[in-house]
Amino acid sequence: MDKEGIKRLFELACVGVTNEELARFQNEFKAILEYAAKLKEAPLGDLPPTLSMAPRTNVSREDRSVPVQDESLELLISQFPESKEKYLKTKNVFKK
Amino acid sequence: MVHSYIRDLHKKLVSKELSAIELLDSSHSLIEKQNSTINAFLEVWKTESQKEARLVDDRIKRGEEISMVAGIPLAVKDNILIEGRQVTAASKILEGYKASYSASVIQKLKTAGSVFLGRTNFDEFAMGGSTENSAYGATKNPHDVSRVPGGTSGGSAAAVASGMAPFALGSDTGGSIRQPAAFCGVVGFKPSYGRVSRSGLIAMTSSFDQIGSFGQSVEDAEILFRAIEGEDPLDSTTIAINEVISQKKEYIVGVPKEYFQEGLDKKIEETIRGSFKKIEGYSANWSVRFEEISLPNMSYALACYYMIMFAESSSNLARFDGVRYGARIEGDNLFDVYKNTRGAGFGTEVKRRIAIGTFVLSHGYYDAYYLQAQRVRTLISQDFQKAFESVDVIATPTTPTLPFKLGEKISDPLTLYLEDIYTVSVNLAGLPALSLPVGKVGGLPVGLQLIGKRFGDYALLDIAKRFEAAIA
Numbered sequence: 001m002d003k004e005g006i007k008r009l010f011e012l013a014c015v016g017v018t019n020e021e022l023a024r025f026q027n028e029f030k031a032i033l034e035y036a037a038k039l040k041e042a043p044l045g046d047l048p049p050t051l052s053m054a055p056r057t058n059v060s061r062e063d064r065s066v067p068v069q070d071e072s073l074e075l076l077i078s079q080f081p082e083s084k085e086k087y088l089k090t091k092n093v094f095k096k
Numbered sequence: 097m098v099h100s101y102i103r104d105l106h107k108k109l110v111s112k113e114l115s116a117i118e119l120l121d122s123s124h125s126l127i128e129k130q131n132s133t134i135n136a137f138l139e140v141w142k143t144e145s146q147k148e149a150r151l152v153d154d155r156i157k158r159g160e161e162i163s164m165v166a167g168i169p170l171a172v173k174d175n176i177l178i179e180g181r182q183v184t185a186a187s188k189i190l191e192g193y194k195a196s197y198s199a200s201v202i203q204k205l206k207t208a209g210s211v212f213l214g215r216t217n218f219d220e221f222a223m224g225g226s227t228e229n230s231a232y233g234a235t236k237n238p239h240d241v242s243r244v245p246g247g248t249s250g251g252s253a254a255a256v257a258s259g260m261a262p263f264a265l266g267s268d269t270g271g272s273i274r275q276p277a278a279f280c281g282v283v284g285f286k287p288s289y290g291r292v293s294r295s296g297l298i299a300m301t302s303s304f305d306q307i308g309s310f311g312q313s314v315e316d317a318e319i320l321f322r323a324i325e326g327e328d329p330l331d332s333t334t335i336a337i338n339e340v341i342s343q344k345k346e347y348i349v350g351v352p353k354e355y356f357q358e359g360l361d362k363k364i365e366e367t368i369r370g371s372f373k374k375i376e377g378y379s380a381n382w383s384v385r386f387e388e389i390s391l392p393n394m395s396y397a398l399a400c401y402y403m404i405m406f407a408e409s410s411s412n413l414a415r416f417d418g419v420r421y422g423a424r425i426e427g428d429n430l431f432d433v434y435k436n437t438r439g440a441g442f443g444t445e446v447k448r449r450i451a452i453g454t455f456v457l458s459h460g461y462y463d464a465y466y467l468q469a470q471r472v473r474t475l476i477s478q479d480f481q482k483a484f485e486s487v488d489v490i491a492t493p494t495t496p497t498l499p500f501k502l503g504e505k506i507s508d509p510l511t512l513y514l515e516d517i518y519t520v521s522v523n524l525a526g527l528p529a530l531s532l533p534v535g536k537v538g539g540l541p542v543g544l545q546l547i548g549k550r551f552g553d554y555a556l557l558d559i560a561k562r563f564e565a566a567i568a
Binding site: 001006009010012013014015016017021024025028029031032033035036038039040041042043044047048049050051052053054055057059072075076078079080081082088090091092093095 | 179180193194196197289290302303329332333334335393395396398399400402403410414417418419420421422423424427429430431433434435436438439440442444447448450451452454455458464465467468469470471472473474475477478508509510513525526550
């Protein structure tokens with residue numbers, strides 16, 4: 001995995017990364033992925049994957065709005081990094 | 097029967113020999129004396145806990161019955177949400193963030209009359225094995241402050257080991273309760289996956305995470321587990337379990353040979369095998385037989401765990417984007433806001449794991465790494481199922497090394513990952529497990545890991561109490 005490849009991963013994940021971090025990660029990722037390669041040797045036969053130990057059942061609820069307490073709403077709004085009245089303010093999502 | 101600190105405190109509260117406020121005051125004064133050195137607590141909720149304690153004292157005065165956990169100061173890992181209180185996941189990206197709802201376990205504990213002492217330090221977003229990855233400084237091991245308390249729940253383990261908190265909540269994804277319990281010489285219990293609700297626990301690896309308990313004895317850890325376990329409609333991975341345990345005349349303990357190979361500290365092995373002798377020689381109306389077993393695919397467990405963990409946690413951390421909550425660093429456009437916020441807000445280990453997780457899930461590599469790991473997971477689960485056909489419990493060392501020095505393993509991530517080698521397989525198979533302190537080497541604690549059958553949590557705790565009595 002080269003520096004450009006790792007840089008691309010950080011772009012995909014939307015995480016800023018410095019040049020020092022990139023240089024460091026190059027060696028580390030190589031070692032980690034080499035260790036992970038031993039999984040290829042596992043005697044799997046035709047075993048299926050286990051995505052979770054929990055039963056695979058879908059959960060649904062009634063499609064109705066549940067009123068939120070004023071205090072909870074105020075708490076949520078107070079956590080917005082930027083707000084206008086009771087709206088969350090963010091950068092334009094349509095502009096490139 | 098080993099002394100249960102929590103049961104003792106409960107008796108004293110009910111008999112009014114001690115009040116909840118007095119109990120809280122003693123925790124507060126120990127915290128004042130020790131926390132600046134140990135850094136177990138990131139925040140202590142002094143005023144709120146005093147209100148909670150007074151409410152319990154009032155109930156006792158009125159002659160009302162109180163639960164086993166009522167009025168007893170409880171430390172909470174800083175990844176469990178309490179409405180209106182700060183929760184940071186030990187990260188800069190959530191600095192100052194206040195939870196807008198309480199975790200289901202917290203709701204249960206509130207109803208039970210718990211007194212919440214404060215939030216404890218851990219490795220940022222539960223990524224680490226030593227509590228050195230916290231954005232708020234490392235926690236020190238109370239047995240030797242030049243050493244790590246383990247991780248990720250190092251703060252909770254250290255809080256209990258130092259006496260600052262009678263018991264504590266932690267979370268375990270690959271050993272994050274058991275390993276710090278071993279390093280700090282306390283009991284740490286991770287329930288079966290699906291036994292305790294994860295609603296309100298900041299998600300790390302959703303198919304492994306479980307909230308669990310720390311205590312000074314097995315019964316203390318059990319009392320806390322009993323207060324938090326149960327099916328929750330807010331967490332569809334929880335299951336209602338009606339566990340009935342039977343008293344046996346003989347318990348068969350499986351000792352997997354793969355856990356006693358190269359890489360295990362010889363002194364730890366000596367201590368562990370010494371504890372087996374004590375358990376075997378203990379006089380009681382039950383006996384024990386130790387049998388060597390094989391978990392033949394254990395050598396794949398660590399790689400399997402890490403591939404799944406990188407993938408799931410990189411997905412889970414996508415929500416921290418500077419938009420709705422937490423830190424926000426501005427940029428020219430939305431992408432820059434994400435990049436700048438996440439670049440500045442996440443520590444190095446978090447970035448490392450997000451990047452590898454992104455790789456593992458990407459087109460062209462998904463099958464070779466992620467899907468392959470999930471298939472190896474099936475293989476390892478089957479190894480445990482086969483073993484449990486003939487044994488009641490599996491016993492292994494919790495850690496391959498003694499608590500290491502601060503800074504010793506932080507520069508090479510793979511070396512730190514190898515510390516988890518004995519604990520991760522348990523999370524892959526969703527089994528219950530705990531670490532029991534069984535002795536010391538040069539003053540440093542050694543933990544024995546006991547692994548139970550899936551959903552055999554109380555059965556495991558029962559066996560652990562017997563072994564604890566034998567070793568005492």
